[in-house]
Amino acid sequence: MSQRTLAGILALPLVVGLWLVAVFVPLPYxxxxxxxxxxxxxxxxxxxxxxxxxxxxxxxxxxxxxxxxxxxxxxxxxxxxxxxxxxxxxxxxxxxxxxVYSPDQSREExxxxxxxxxxxxxxxxxxxxxxxxGYDVPSAVEVLLVSEGMPADGVLQRGDVILAINGKRISTPQDVVSAVDSAKEGEALTFRIRRGGVEKTVKVTPRKVDGDLRIGITPAQGFEFPxxxxxxxxxxxxxxxxxxxxxxxxxxxxxxxxxxxxxxxxxxxxxxxxxxxxxxxxxxxxxxxxxxxxxxxxxxxxxxxxxxxxxxxxxxxxxxxxxxxxxxxxxxxxxxxxxxxxxxxxxxxx
Missing domain, CATH: 3.30.230.10 (Ribosomal Protein S5; domain 2)
Incomplete structure (x- = not known):
């Protein structure tokens, strides 16, 4: 057996190993x-x-x-x-x-x-x-998203303008978060909203999720469209x-x-x-x-x-x-x- 043949035989496992690494080892990119x-x-x-x-x-x-x-x-x-x-x-x-992503960020997130x-x-x-x-488009706090299966599902809708909760005027998205956080478990919150230009009152009862009260909406600084x-x-x-x-x-x-x-x-x-x-x-x-x-x-x-x-x-x-x-x-x-x-x-x- 020639030295070249012997070298090839000895190198084969290394080549195979490198190929397997290239195929199966994930890279951080x-x-x-x-x-x-x-x-x-x-x-x-x-x-x-x-x-x-x-x-x-x-x-x-x-x-x-x-x-x-x-x-x-x-x-x-x-x-x-x-x-x-x-x-x-x-x-x-x-x-x-x-x-692009944080280490523990999931696809769902x-x-x-x-x-x-x-x-x-x-x-x-x-x-x-x-x-x-030239239209007048005033700013407002609105419902950006409603999570399926949560208390607000079927009660609040995307685009609803939130005017007040339990009689307290809402000026910022944080006002909505604070109102839900300070609610009592099992007691409904009264939302005064504007939908399609019509004001109405609805009730949503927060539910505990991972130890915190939630109603399942994402409030945001939005707009009232004409x-x-x-x-x-x-x-x-x-x-x-x-x-x-x-x-x-x-x-x-x-x-x-x-x-x-x-x-x-x-x-x-x-x-x-x-x-x-x-x-x-x-x-x-x-x-x-x-x-x-x-x-x-x-x-x-x-x-x-x-x-x-x-x-x-x-x-x-x-x-x-x-x-x-x-x-x-x-x-x-x-x-x-x-x-x-x-x-x-x-x-x-x-």
Whole structure:
């Protein structure tokens, strides 16, 4: 037996061991991949994404795409081959696990947080669009989510404005939490709410959950809208990054003419009540999703510009969006003149 053959035989267990490690040993990373897009001006499962009751709507051509990212789920095993595949794909990213999830965070917790963020972002987006159109949209404490099977289920509804509990005026979400915490077990709380413009009184009896009294709602600082606007998106899509596109979509739906000029425009960004566009995660992957859907313009939050410059947009134009009004002006300007100067992302000087 030659030395080369002997060396090969001796090395074989090591090679097999390394291969098994690469396949079966999980690594502390998360991958980002381009996700699906949703046209907020279109329909999902035969239903308008933006539904309005109580005011005139204008349906026209063109698309406004919200963009998403596929993110490795918490506690999902990801091996060396998967990490390397994502690392060498220009449209994907590899991120340390702790930068995305806490060590003990479960999939259920992540999905719940995403649902809360989505519900809140929709309300803010609607408020910003309506205020831009001149409507009076006062702030209010509202029911953001109702947990199934809890005492409030079937009594309170998402969007209910909470005016008072046991006769005490409610001004902040913490007021609701304090009222439930201070309740006596077995005694009902009297909620005065406004639903659909009508005030009514309902009773909810808190229940002890893990030693604390709960009624099963998530209160939030919300708004009282002059008419109903409902945003219908896949419940599997969570987070707050679609805020800007929701606002643009609501604005376009409530105004005559096509905001997009019949073209495909995409973007991302959270929306604050003052109209500020906030940063999001995975902007490069969202740019890739929009590019593959044929979008010609992509709205980028100012704080994500540096990362966006490293993406591969091809011929799609990247436009910096600092505020809702800025994004609106940029789109209107571009529709009138596709070669017009628009706010752009620029590399920071070091």
């Amino acid at each position: 998360v991958t980002y991949s381009p996700g699906l897009t949703v046209d907020v001006l279109g329909k999902e499962d035969g239903k308008e994404v933006i539904e309005v009751s109580g005011d005139k709507v204008y349906r026209d051509s063109g698309e406004l795409l919200l963009t998403t990212v596929y993110v490795t789920r918490p506690n999902t095993r990801i091996n060396l081959f998967e990490v390397m595949s994502a690392w060498f794909d220009p449209d994907k990213a590899v991120v340390p696990y702790e930068a 992540v999905e719940f947080e995403g649902a809360v963020q989505m519900a809140s972002s929709q309300d803010v987006a609607i408020a910003v669009a309506l205020r831009r159109l 008419f109903e606007v409902q945003l219908n998106v896949d419940p599997d899509i969570g987070g707050s990054s679609a805020g800007l596109m929701f606002s643009l979509g609501v604005y376009d739906t409530l105004t005559p003419g096509s905001l997009t000029g019949g073209d495909i425009i995409a973007g991302t960004g959270t929306m604050a009540a003052d109209g500020s566009v906030g940063p999001i995660g995975g902007v490069a992957q969202k740019i890739a999703s929009a590019r593959d859907q044929g979008a010609e313009l992509f709205m980028v939050p100012a704080a994500n510009c540096e990362e966006a410059l490293g993406a591969s947009p091809d011929d799609m134009r990247l436009v910096r969006a600092d505020k809702f009004n800025d994004a609106l002006t940029s789109i209107e300007t571009w529709v009138d003149d596709p070669d017009a100067d628009l706010p752009s992302c620029e590399r920071k000087q070091k």
